[in-house]
Amino acid sequence: MTPAPAIVVQGARRSYGSVVALDDVTVRIDAPATGLLGRNGAGKSTLMKAILGLVRLDAGEIEVLGQDTRTAGDRIRRRIGYAPEHECLPPELTAADLVRHLAELRGLSRTDAIRRASEVLFAVGLEEERSRVIGSFSLGMRQRVKLAQALVHAPDLIILDEPTNGLDPIQRSEMLEVIRRVSQDLGVRVLISSHILDDIRRTCDHVVVMRQGSVTLNRPLAAAAGETDVLRAETVAPAAPLISGLVAAGLTCTAIDERTARIAIRDDGDRDLVRDTAAATGVGLRRLHPDGPSIEEELLEAIG
Amino acid sequence: MSEARIHDVRYRPYEGEIKGSPRRAVGSMARWSAMRALGARRPWTAKVVPVGLALIAFGPAITVLGVKALLGTQITQQLPGDIIPFATYYQLIAFAILAYAAIVIPETMCPDRRSRVLDLYLSTAMSPREYVVGKVLASAVPLLAVTTLPLVFLYVGNVFFSDDPFGYVGDHLREIPAILFGGILIALVYTLMGLAVASLTSRRAFATVGFVLMLIVTGLIGGVLRDALNLGPNSRLVNLQFQPVWLAQKVIGEAPASIAQDGPLQRFDTPDTSLLILSNAIIIVVCVAVLALRYRRSDA
Structure with a gap:
């Protein structure tokens, strides 16, 4: 049986007062790694939250992993990992404790949560620091913790909202490398948003460009390179x-x-x-x- | 030659069982939140307040049983049967209970808003309702230990030091469920009050001050209505300080006037039982409504 496409968005609309965040968005996302590219305020974060079932659409529908976000939001979120754009980590917890806690919230047993927390923190390069409190982490390390918690329950898809935001060039390069490895080596489908073109080119196979709530471009990056040459x-x-x-x-x-x-x-x-x-x-x-x-x-x- | 590469990322797809039961999410949220509020896995400074308040709550029971142990049964027989009646015990530990509600309970909720980890929690399958239930359990269960265990400890000690343990149990059998009910009621009402106030701010200090102010202001209003305007004991229903304590005392049995003569819990000066039941019910409903309003899924 053919697996369901990762994300199918059909005619999605969402407004906040007079501001149109999503304007009749129709897009199908199924590449191993897809970049959501656009300026700040283009509607990327709203689309991501709608995909998670956290934002109700005014019109249209979204299917994620074959399930409707309107009726199966919790089932979808169980199969997705999400790392928000903003700072969202409790500073007094250690990285291992936070990832363990979120693993348990996502349905893993206590024993499995401990093991998985160790595995994913190793996978994102934080094994040595796992027992340190998050408050002592650099911004780059905190972004990796966000990635680790998104991976801990072995989701089918992870959604990363501006994962390189605020990172210095070295941290950014390392983060992009980790994200690329997640989609290529770990086999997890990735949807990443960014307003930086280079981030998308370095990590993604496919790009969806948004402007003022609309999709203005939706194409594979590799094929695009062939065509334009x-x-x-x-x-x-x-x-x-x-x-x-x-x-x-x-x-x-x-x-x-x-x-x-x-x-x-x-x-x-x-x-x-x-x-x-x-x-x-x-x-x-x-x-x-x-x-x-x-x-x-x-x-x-x-x-x- | 082959170009095989080995990637040791020690990551493999999880093949274990993922249980999507709300009970597990609620249990996990309650356990981790209670651990944090009580200072577990944190520096000793974080443990001082909860441990100190628990010790204060046990203080009267330890003192009474210590006196009995030290002075022996011959001397203690000359004292009243119960040096501290159970109904009066709450009066003695009211400070510890209120301080717990004011200081420890906000710690379970405010940091989640402040660090914005709440967004992360709600991006899992956990619903806002499950989150709130987890927080209620995280706050109420430790508070239940403060409101119930000292009285249970005192009861068991009284049985132990009694000349006729079976006779003591027989005489005080009715007090066992009353102690449990009183403890649960006090823990539940103060937990909900503490959480409702904490839900309004992301800063623990503001929540603590807000809770204390709420008690002081309603206490003052209750005092003015009763004393200055001579509106009678039922006017004290506006006083939120001791509503569940008064009701618990009514359930356990009125405190003897000789002991509670001057305190705020005098038996002849508390509102009617039916009105106390109603006022406690209203407090619970209002607090639940505040929490539901503050933690509704605003957009989905």
């Missing part, structure tokens, strides 16, 4: 020999006009092939540049 070659002489040479070499290449060609490339090897074929056919290259917007440009335009 289309080059436009402007030549000094007629481009026909170059086009013939590249087609013969297996590339997709079409003429735009007599001295301009569009070439689809897969990787840097193809880029070298264009250069070498131009040299071999004696067609001088005046200019070789991406054809159309790059992934960054496309994402930035969607973010607004």
Whole structure:
């Protein structure tokens, strides 16, 4: 049986007074790691809380792991781990005690909670510090505790709201590495929100961009890179020999006009092939540049 | 050559049983909250207040039984049968009970709002109602130890030092359920009052001050109505300080006038029993309503 998609949002609307937080959002999320990208106030956190069943929609519906958030909020939350954006850890508890406590709240027995707390704190790199009180932790360590508590009951999906918020570059890099490992090595589906493009590119396979409560872009990141790597070659002489040479070499290449060609490339090897074929056919290259917007440009335009 | 990699992250999918029962969530919340409020797994300074208040509550019983143990039965036989009647015991430990409600109970609830860990709790399958029930248990069970165990200790000690233990039990049989009922009533009412006040703020100090002010102000109003306006003992129903204590005393049996002559718990100066039952019921309902209002799932 095909497993249910992680998240299916259909026509979700939510307003707070005159502010529209979600405006007819329709999106399907099923990649191992999906990034929710957008400026502050774009509606990312509201969408995440709606996915958790903590925010009631004015209209529309959301299915998470095959269950409706309106009727099965508690069952859904039992299978999801969530790390809020804001500071939410009691400073007087140790990391191990907090994770244990939350494991018990999520239905694990006391014995299992102790074992799982140890496992997840090790997995996020906090084994040595597990007996220290959280109040003595750096911001980066506290973010890892939030991640550990979200993982403790082995959820099918974890939702991380701005997990790199406030971190310095080194802490941020380490956190992104841990998150990537969660989706790649631990096999847990991840939905991460951020307003930083680089965070999403480094951790996710798929991106959903939100602006003013609406989804403006929804695409796989890897495929996007393949699609946008289309080059436009402007030549000094007629481009026909170059086009013939590249087609013969297996590339997709079409003429735009007599001295301009569009070439689809897969990787840097193809880029070298264009250069070498131009040299071999004696067609001088005046200019070789991406054809159309790059992934960054496309994402930035969607973010607004 | 193979490019196999070994990742020792000591993490594996959990294959144990995940029980989604509310009882487990409530039990866990109650246990961890009570441990925190009582200072478990925290520095000794956090243990001083709860342990000190418990000792104060046991103080009169330890003193009475200590006197009996030291002076022997011949001398104690010359004293009244019960040096401290059970109904009067609450009067002696009222400070410890009220101080517990004012200081320890807010500790179970306020830090969750202050550190915003409440958001984390409610992102699990636990409902706000289960959270509140957990907090009530976390506060009431230790308070129950303060309101019940000293009297049980005194009762057992009295039996032990009695010339006729079986006769003592026979004479005081009715007091066993009364002690339990009184202890539960006092613990429940003061717990709900303490939690209702604590639910209004994220700062424990504010909750403590608010609780104390509430008792002082209603006590003053009750005093003015009774003494200055001569409205009679029922006017003291506005005084929230001793409502459950008065009712518990009525259930256990009136304190002898010779002992309670000048205290706030004089037998002839407490409101009617039926009105006390009503006022305690109203306090419980109002406190539950405040908690329900403060801890409703506001958005789902």
